[in-house]
Amino acid sequence: MRENEFLNRLTSIAVQLSAERDVEKLLHIILESCIEITNSDAGSIYTVENDELHFEYTLNHSVDFPFSKYAMPLDRQSISGNCALNKTAYNISSMKKVEKLFNIKHNESFDKSVDYRTINMLVVPMMDYYGEVIGVMQLINKKEEGSDITISGKTTVKLPSYTELDEQITSSLASQAAILIARSRLYNDLSNLLDSIISTLSAALELRDPVTAGHSRKVADYAVKLARAVNDDDVIYKDVRFSENQLKELEIASLLHDIGKIGISESILQKQNRLSDEKLNEIEARLYLMGEIIKNGSYSTYKIGFSENVPAFVERIRRISDSNLLEYEDAGFLNELKNESPIRYNGRELYFLNDEEYESLSIESGNLTKEERDLINMHAKYSEEILERIDWGKRLHSVPKIASRHHERLNGMGYPYGLDMTQLSIRERILAIADIFDALTAVIRPYKEAVSKDKAYKILDYEVRIGTLDRNLVDLFKTLE
Ligand SMILES: [Fe+2]
Ligand SMILES: [Fe+2]
Numbered sequence: 001m002r003e004n005e006f007l008n009r010l011t012s013i014a015v016q017l018s019a020e021r022d023v024e025k026l027l028h029i030i031l032e033s034c035i036e037i038t039n040s041d042a043g044s045i046y047t048v049e050n051d052e053l054h055f056e057y058t059l060n061h062s063v064d065f066p067f068s069k070y071a072m073p074l075d076r077q078s079i080s081g082n083c084a085l086n087k088t089a090y091n092i093s094s095m096k097k098v099e100k101l102f103n104i105k106h107n108e109s110f111d112k113s114v115d116y117r118t119i120n121m122l123v124v125p126m127m128d129y130y131g132e133v134i135g136v137m138q139l140i141n142k143k144e145e146g147s148d149i150t151i152s153g154k155t156t157v158k159l160p161s162y163t164e165l166d167e168q169i170t171s172s173l174a175s176q177a178a179i180l181i182a183r184s185r186l187y188n189d190l191s192n193l194l195d196s197i198i199s200t201l202s203a204a205l206e207l208r209d210p211v212t213a214g215h216s217r218k219v220a221d222y223a224v225k226l227a228r229a230v231n232d233d234d235v236i237y238k239d240v241r242f243s244e245n246q247l248k249e250l251e252i253a254s255l256l257h258d259i260g261k262i263g264i265s266e267s268i269l270q271k272q273n274r275l276s277d278e279k280l281n282e283i284e285a286r287l288y289l290m291g292e293i294i295k296n297g298s299y300s301t302y303k304i305g306f307s308e309n310v311p312a313f314v315e316r317i318r319r320i321s322d323s324n325l326l327e328y329e330d331a332g333f334l335n336e337l338k339n340e341s342p343i344r345y346n347g348r349e350l351y352f353l354n355d356e357e358y359e360s361l362s363i364e365s366g367n368l369t370k371e372e373r374d375l376i377n378m379h380a381k382y383s384e385e386i387l388e389r390i391d392w393g394k395r396l397h398s399v400p401k402i403a404s405r406h407h408e409r410l411n412g413m414g415y416p417y418g419l420d421m422t423q424l425s426i427r428e429r430i431l432a433i434a435d436i437f438d439a440l441t442a443v444i445r446p447y448k449e450a451v452s453k454d455k456a457y458k459i460l461d462y463e464v465r466i467g468t469l470d471r472n473l474v475d476l477f478k479t480l481e
Contacts, residue, residue, distance in 0.1 A: 009037065010169070017177055023184050027057050027135070030126075030177040034139055035059060037173075038122065038166045041141035041151050046080050048133055053080055056135075062151040065114040077104055079123055080136040087133055089124040089171050093161040115153040122162040124171045126178035134178045139170065202255050209261055209269050215438055220254035222434035226477050227427065236472050240426060245395055250427045253402035257431060260382025260404075268375055274360045274367045275321040283357060284314045290350050293343055302340060306352075313337075317361065325365050334362050380407045381416040398427075406431045411467035421470075429470040433460065433477055436469070 013033040020026050027045050035043045042060035046053045052071040075081050082102045083090055092098060095118055098106040111118055119141050126135040141151055142162050149157065202216040227250055230237045242250070261269060267276075275283070287310055294307035306313060320330050338358040342349040353361070359369055368376065384404030392399050405419065405428040412420035414432075424432075440456040451459070457478050463469040 006037075009033075010173075013037075013173060014176065017173075017180055020180070021184050021187070023181050024056075026177055026181055026184065030173060031057055031059060031137060034137060034170045034173060035061075037169060038139050038162060039143045039145055039147070040122075040139040041143055041149075042116075043137065043139045045135060045137050046084075047135040048074060048084055053078070053084065053136065060114075060116070060140075063114050063116050076102065079104075079106070079121070080138060083123045083125050083136050084133045087125050087127065087131070089122070089167055091162045091164075091167055092121045092123070094120060112153065117151060117153050117155050119151070119155070119159050120161055122166055122170060124167070124174045126174040126181075128175075128178045128182035132182075134181055135174075137170065137174050139166075142166070198252055198255050201259055205259055205262055208266060209258075211270060212258070212442075215442060216255045216258065218438045218442065219257065219431070219434045220251045222437060222477075223254040223427075223430050224251050225480055226430045226434065226473065229476050229480055230426065230430075230473075233476065236476075237426075242427070246427070249396050249398050250402060250430065252396060253399045253427075254431055254434065256387060256399070257383060257403045257406045257435065258379060259386050260379035260384070261376075262386070263382040264376055264379055268368070268372045271367055271372070273321045274323075274363055275357065279357065279360075280318055280321060283317060283353070286350060287314055287317075287352070289345070290343060290352070293345055293350075297343075299343070302336070303343070306340075320361050324367070326362060331362060334358060377407070377415045380404050384416075402427050402431060406435045408432065409468035410470060413468060426470075426473070429473055433469055433473055436460065436463065437477070 013029070016029050016033075017026060020029060027047070031043050031045045034040070041062055042058070044058040045056050047056050048054075051074050053074050054071045055069055058067055072078065073081070074084060076085060079090070079092070079098060079102065082088075090101065092101065095106045098104065106118070108118075110116075122139040122142070124137050124139075125133045126137060128134050139162070142160050143149055144160055149155075205216070206213045224247055227242050227247055231241050233240075291307040291310035294303045299307075316330070316333060320326070320334070323330075334353065337352040338355075340352050342351045344350075363369060366373075381404065384400050387400035387403055390399075402425075404416070405424065408414035408417065408419045408424055408428065409432070410421040410424060410429070412418050437456055437460065440451045440459060441453060443450045460469060460474045460477070464471045464474050
C-alpha cells in the first residue's frame with residue numbers, strides 16, 4: 001500500500017469505528033481492517049469477560065470452517081491469555097518460540113482440525129481508557145503484499161515477519177476499538193439502568209393502583225405505534241418525522257404519565273362505590289333506629305311511610321351507591337330524603353341523609369365527588385413535578401412536559417393548565433388519544449366490562465366532534481391494528 005493510500009485507509013477505519021455503536025460490528029470492523037492493513041492471512045478476536053476469554057470472531061482467507069463462539073479461562077495457558085494478563089503485544093515470528101516465551105506449547109489441535117498451519121502471529125491487547133484489557137486480537141500469517149498464497153497444513157513456505165509498524169498500528173487501532181467498545185457498553189448499561197428505573201417507577205404506581213395494572217405499558221405501545229404511523233404518512237404528516245430519540249421520549253412519557261397518582265390518597269384512587277361499606281352500614285343502623293322512633297311517635301305521612309318500609313329505603317340507597325349513573329327517579333328520592341326534617345333523639349338531631357352522604361350519593365356519573373375529582377385531577381401536575389426532578393439530559397428533556405399534558409384537550413377544557421390546540425404538540429395529542437383509548441378498552445375491574453374497540457372508536461369520534469381530540473390523529477389511530 002502506498003503511503004497516501006495507507007493514510008486514507010487508516011482514516012476511513014477510524015471514521016467507520018467511531019460511527020458504530022454495535023459492539024459485535026465494531027469487533028468485525030477492527031479485525032477485518034487489521035488483517036487487511038498487515039496483509040495477514042487470518043485473525044481472531046477475543047473479548048475478556050468475567051475472567052474468561054470469549055472467542056468472538058475469526059476470519060481466514062485460506063480455509064473455510066464453521067465458526068462457533070466459545071470461552072476459555074483467562075490464564076497463562078494460552079497466547080491470548082498471556083497477552084491480556086501481561087497487557088503486552090507479542091510479535092511471534094515462529095510458533096516454535098511460544099514455548100520459550102510463555103512456557104507453554106503452541107496448541108496445534110485447532111490448526112490440524114481445519115488443515116491449517118499457523119506460521120507466525122502478532123497478538124495485541126485491546127485496552128480502554130483505564131488501561132483495562134477488554135479483548136485480544138490475534139493476526140496470523142503475514143504475507144507478502146499482493147500475495148494470494150493459500151495456506152494449508154502442509155505449507156512450508158517462509159512468510160515475512162510482522163514489522164514494528166504493524167505492531168504500532170494494530171495496537172493503536174485495537175485501543176481505539178477498545179475505547180469505543182467500552183463507551184458502547186457504558187451507554188448500554190446506562191440505557192438499561194434508565195429502562196429499569198422507569199419500569200420500577202411504573203410498577204410502583206401500579207402496586208398502589210392495581211385497578212390500572214398494565215395501563216402505562218399499553219398506553220406507551222399505542223402512543224409509539226401512532227407516532228410511527230405519523231412517520232409513515234406521506235400526506236397529512238409528510239413534514240413530520242419523529243427521530244428514534246423523540247419516539248423514546250414519547251415512550252417514557254407514556255410509561256410515566258400517571259406517576260403523579262402516587263401523590264393521591266388510596267381511598268380516592270381505589271374508590272369503587274359512591275359510599276364505603278362502613279358509611280353504608282352507619283346509614284343503615286341510623287335509618288333502622290329512626291324507623292323505630294317514628295313508629296312510637298306522631299310524625300308526618302312521609303315519615304310514617306318510611307318507618308313501614310325501612311328495608312326498601314336501605315336497599316335503594318345501597319343500590320344507588322353501587323351504580324355508575326344517577327337515575328332521574330333516584331335523584332328525586334335522594335332529594336326528598338335530604339329535605340325531610342330531622343327527628344330528635346336523646347338531645348340529638350337525626351337526619352335521613354346528611355350533607356356529605358347526599359353529596360356522594362347524588363353524583364351524576366361515576367363515583368367521585370367534585371372535591372375528589374379535583375384531587376385526582378392534580379395527578380397530571382404531580383407527574384410533571386415528580387418527573388422534573390429527574391435530570392433527563394438533552395436527549396430526553398421533553399419527558400416531563402409530554403407526560404403532564406395527557407389530560408389537556410384541544411378546546412382548552414383539559415387540565416391541569418387548560419392549554420389549547422395552539423399549545424399542544426403532536427406527541428402530546430397522541431398521548432391523550434392513547435390514554436383515553438386504553439382507559440375505555442381495558443378490563444378495569446372484574447365486574448366492569450370493557451368497552452369494545454368499535455365503541456371506543458365511536459367515543460373517540462365524539463371527542464373529536466366536541467373539539468377535544470385531534471381529528472387526523474384519531475382517524476390514523478383507527479387504521480392501526
Ligand atoms: Fe392520567
Ligand atoms: Fe392514564
